[in-house]
Amino acid sequence: MEENVLEVKNLSKFFQVNRGWKTPQVVQAVNDISFQIKKGETLGLVGESGCGKSSLGRTILRIYEPTKGEILFKGEDISRLSRKQMLPYRQKLQMIFQDPYASLNPRFTVGEIIGEPMDIHNILTPSQREKRVQELLETVGLKPDHIRRYPHEFSGGQRQRIGIARTLALNPEFIVCDEPISALDVSIQAQVINLLEDIQKERGISYLFIAHDLGMVKHISHRIGVMYLGHMVEMGKANDVYKKPLHPYSKALLSAEPIPDPKTAKAKKRILLEGEIPSPINPPKGCPFNTRCPYAVAECFRQMPATFSVDDRQVACYLYSPRYLRQRENLSIEPLLNKEVKETAC
Numbered sequence: 614m615e616e617n618v619l620e621v622k623n624l625s626k627f628f629q630v631n632r633g634w635k636t637p638q639v640v641q642a643v644n645d646i647s648f649q650i651k652k653g654e655t656l657g658l659v660g661e662s663g664c665g666k667s668s669l670g671r672t673i674l675r676i677y678e679p680t681k682g683e684i685l686f687k688g689e690d691i692s693r694l695s696r697k698q699m700l701p702y703r704q705k706l707q708m709i710f711q712d713p714y715a716s717l718n719p720r721f722t723v724g725e726i727i728g729e730p731m732d733i734h735n736i737l738t739p740s741q742r743e744k745r746v747q748e749l750l751e752t753v754g755l756k757p758d759h760i761r762r763y764p765h766e767f768s769g770g771q772r773q774r775i776g777i778a779r780t781l782a783l784n785p786e787f788i789v790c791d792e793p794i795s796a797l798d799v800s801i802q803a804q805v806i807n808l809l810e811d812i813q814k815e816r817g818i819s820y821l822f823i824a825h826d827l828g829m830v831k832h833i834s835h836r837i838g839v840m841y842l843g844h845m846v847e848m849g850k851a852n853d854v855y856k857k858p859l860h861p862y863s864k865a866l867l868s869a870e871p872i873p874d875p876k877t878a879k880a881k882k883r884i885l886l887e888g889e890i891p892s893p894i895n896p897p898k899g900c901p902f903n904t905r906c907p908y909a910v911a912e913c914f915r916q917m918p919a920t921f922s923v924d925d926r927q928v929a930c931y932l933y934s935p936r937y938l939r940q941r942e943n944l945s946i947e948p949l950l951n952k953e954v955k956e957t958a959c
């Protein structure tokens with residue numbers, strides 16, 4: 614993993630909503646987010662529903678127009694390109710959707726569905742296209758003679774494989790996987806994850822893998838980013854974030870992850886967050902997590918914390934600012950971080 618395939622700099626996406634109010638309201642779905650993804654790397658993106666993960670994925674692919682910031686694909690700024698100028702990039706930047714039932718047109722055969730992107734971009738002759746579709750079906754573990762069947766003849770897992778084959782049709786280099794396994798049975802989820810990993814190893818594709826909990830992304834991701842109310846609050850190596858989350862929100866999210874072994878689950882403490890997620894139309898002043906954070910200090914209500922580096926980790930929280938870190942050296946970090954947390958057995 615060396616070169617950056619994708620780089621996002623200070624990316625924001627705001628939506629204007631008019632619901633009978635005199636002044637239009639603005640939803641701050643994605644707010645000042647920056648990161649890079651290297652060739653062959655998977656960045657897992659987690660956070661509760663409505664935190665802006667899917668909006669971020671769609672803005673990167675230019676399905677939504679960015680409000681501010683830059684999107685660089687292999688060093689080229691694609692954030693302001695016209696539809697026509699975007700066409701060659703559309704082949705390289707693809708998306709796998711959440712719902713394999715809704716994302717496949719039931720009136721099309723599997724061959725037509727997988728071949729459609731090749732038609733749109735006008736590549737390959739009809740016979741070449743048929744051969745390519747059959748190869749893609751084999752790549753995703755289906756049979757070449759499935760080409761003339763319809764989506765309703767397949768199970769959920771098989772339909773997601775068809776969706777993946779369609780995504781691969783144009784040889785993409787970067788794929789946004791938008792909760793690709795959350796609509797599938799648990800028994801099928803691991804198969805789809807393994808397939809995505811095998812494809813990545815073979816083709817060196819980079820993934821932005823969106824899921825709503827850390828457990829789902831920990832196996833496939835090299836790094837994990839945690840989002841809250843449109844902001845990236847923590848980012849680091851998958852194992853580090855999973856084993857020892859630093860941001861108070863990441864700690865709460867991880868503590869809520871279900872554990873299959875009943876003994877371990879019983880011993881595990883769960884951090885209960887009080888209050889609702891604030892509205893992205895009217896986010897709190899200062900840190901977006903200050904209304905629910907058990908560690909909030911006066912500074913947290915004044916302005917948004919900067920993103921601080923802690924070893925290999927980026928954390929947007931005042932508790933990791935040099936000033937607080939100095940205090941913690943004297944006090945010891947864990948007592949400060951644990952003193953007011955409300956914990957309850959799962």
Ligand code: SF4
Pocket residue numbers: 860861862900901902903904906907908909910913918929930931932
């Ligand atoms: Fe909590 Fe303050 Fe850190 Fe935000 S900046 S997570 S409110 S301690």
